[in-house]
Amino acid sequence: MQVTDRNREARTTVVLAVLCFVLQLTLAPNVGLGNGRANFALVFTACLALFSGGRSPAVAGFVAGLLFDLSSTGPIGLMAFCLTLVGFALGLGARERVVGDLATSVVYASAASLAVSVVYHVAMLLVGQSSSLIDALFLRALPTALLTIVAFLPFAYYFSRVRTHGMGLSGRHASGGLGRPLL
Amino acid sequence: MGTKNNRSGGTRGLVVCAVLSVVLFTLSCQSGGEGPLEAARGAFQTVTSPIRVFGSVITAPVRGLGNVFANLTADQATLTELQAEVDELRARNAELEEDAGSAQRLQDLLDLRDNNDLQSVAARIISGSTDSWSSTVTLDKGSSSGLSAGMPVTTSSGVIGQIVSCSATTSTVRLLSDESSSISAMVQSSRAQGMLQGSASGEVRLELVSTGQEVSVGDVVVTSGLGGVFPKGLPVGEVASVTSNPGDLYLDIVVELYADTTRSEEVLVITSITESQRASSEDIAEADAQEHGSSDDEDETTDGDATNDQADGGQAQ
Numbered sequence: 001m002q003v004t005d006r007n008r009e010a011r012t013t014v015v016l017a018v019l020c021f022v023l024q025l026t027l028a029p030n031v032g033l034g035n036g037r038a039n040f041a042l043v044f045t046a047c048l049a050l051f052s053g054g055r056s057p058a059v060a061g062f063v064a065g066l067l068f069d070l071s072s073t074g075p076i077g078l079m080a081f082c083l084t085l086v087g088f089a090l091g092l093g094a095r096e097r098v099v100g101d102l103a104t105s106v107v108y109a110s111a112a113s114l115a116v117s118v119v120y121h122v123a124m125l126l127v128g129q130s131s132s133l134i135d136a137l138f139l140r141a142l143p144t145a146l147l148t149i150v151a152f153l154p155f156a157y158y159f160s161r162v163r164t165h166g167m168g169l170s171g172r173h174a175s176g177g178l179g180r181p182l183l
Numbered sequence: 184m185g186t187k188n189n190r191s192g193g194t195r196g197l198v199v200c201a202v203l204s205v206v207l208f209t210l211s212c213q214s215g216g217e218g219p220l221e222a223a224r225g226a227f228q229t230v231t232s233p234i235r236v237f238g239s240v241i242t243a244p245v246r247g248l249g250n251v252f253a254n255l256t257a258d259q260a261t262l263t264e265l266q267a268e269v270d271e272l273r274a275r276n277a278e279l280e281e282d283a284g285s286a287q288r289l290q291d292l293l294d295l296r297d298n299n300d301l302q303s304v305a306a307r308i309i310s311g312s313t314d315s316w317s318s319t320v321t322l323d324k325g326s327s328s329g330l331s332a333g334m335p336v337t338t339s340s341g342v343i344g345q346i347v348s349c350s351a352t353t354s355t356v357r358l359l360s361d362e363s364s365s366i367s368a369m370v371q372s373s374r375a376q377g378m379l380q381g382s383a384s385g386e387v388r389l390e391l392v393s394t395g396q397e398v399s400v401g402d403v404v405v406t407s408g409l410g411g412v413f414p415k416g417l418p419v420g421e422v423a424s425v426t427s428n429p430g431d432l433y434l435d436i437v438v439e440l441y442a443d444t445t446r447s448e449e450v451l452v453i454t455s456i457t458e459s460q461r462a463s464s465e466d467i468a469e470a471d472a473q474e475h476g477s478s479d480d481e482d483e484t485t486d487g488d489a490t491n492d493q494a495d496g497g498q499a500q
Binding site for chain 1 (some may be wrong): 193194196200201205206207210211212220231234235237238241
């Protein structure tokens with residue numbers, strides 16, 4: 001039973017990763033809110049952390065952030081650092097307590113989204129890639145955070161409502177969160 | 184126990200990933216737009232470009248909705264109309280900028296002509312050298328415009344060479360950097376006179392300047408007027424390096440030319456020079472004195488009129 005669940009978890013993680021990766025490259029560049037763009041790397045990290053917990057979200061956040069950095073024109077490593085911390089923090093704080101709770105997971109993800117957007121854009125300001133703090137915060141960080149939260153909603157709904165009571169992303173019948181053991 | 188190990192592993196993963204991120208970030212900021220990280224980024228973007236193209240295609244129908252703030256108050260027809268207008272204005276702006284640049288260069292040439300009281304004809308460079316062994320450019324005017332072989336050619340920034348052949352409508356100019364080019368020039372500050380000689384490598388040297396002369400890096404080199412072909416005092420370039428080897432009679436002076444023919448389009452062909460633009464008898468005497476002085480210093484017998492004899496001799500055969 002445990003082996004079957006782990007396989008399902010891995011499969012779901014891979015499907016989620018591929019989906020977010022493709023959305024990051026296809027949808028995010030073409031749908032904007034002001035200068036803001038949705039961050040699907042953060043969506044992936046938040047989903048993994050909030051609905052599975054454990055040790056993987058930090059590493060997954062790092063990998064997702066690194067891919068985000070490679071796909072952007074900013075310094076490499078900045079988003080990887082932010083998402084490593086976010087993955088670890090969300091994973092620790094939310095383990096087993098948030099699964100199935102849509103409202104709480106959205107609040108957690110919103111806080112993370114806002115924090116990552118602000119830190120990322122302030123860091124970009126400090127390394128000289130942006131010139132105005134006001135622009136960085138209000139024209140870039142806030143719209144990005146808002147779009148990321150909007151992008152997170154369907155995923156949160158799926159994992160908290162659909163997946164806990166219906167079919168999983170990988171097509172199998174599900175009865176728990178992304179990482180909930182079937183004991 | 185399992186939870187404890189899990190947390191320990193999570194913390195270890197956090198530390199490793201965080202340190203790695205900071206290292207990558209530092210390296211990325213230090214390397215700027217180069218290095219292995221940028222190469223990795225380039226490779227990543229190349230690999231993922233089909234996905235981006237795919238995304239661009241499938242989001243094309245809804246892309247108008249992309250920027251909610253910007254498009255909130257405008258309908259699609261207005262946006263299309265504005266886009267067409269922007270495209271037209273952009274093309275017009277590029278055209279005007281080109282005209283403005285050309286007008287500025289012509290104004291610079293006029294200023295040069297007026298300042299030096301030059302009798303000249305304006306021409307345009309239409310091509311570069313067609314062979315690999317000579318450094319020449321072709322002008323769009325020839326003998327029908329009053330041009331002839333031997334006439335000096337200059338841009339607003341400096342002399343570029345001398346006409347070596349003319350057809351009715353075109354002229355070929357041998358550049359100063361050509362190996363067979365040689366004109367008389369002098370260092371403006373110290374009045375040290377010599378021969379500006381091109382080379383196969385494109386490097387230009389001021390030769391026959393004795394080691395007793397004062398020449399420094401950055402000194403301006405101008406035409407000396409000796410030989411009666413080039414007007415006196417036209418800017419040529421500046422001294423890039425000066426080397427004085429023990430036992431040598433002359434300094435080894437490398438000159439960086441002001442005029443860059445790859446970026447020049449309009450030139451002035453100097454059709455005649457006035458008496459005041461030629462080297463005066465004092466200049467000739469000074470050149471001779473320099474040559475004799477260097478010979479005396481070395482206690483050797485040399486041809487004292489070498490400089491004067493060779494003035495502008497390498498051009499316009």
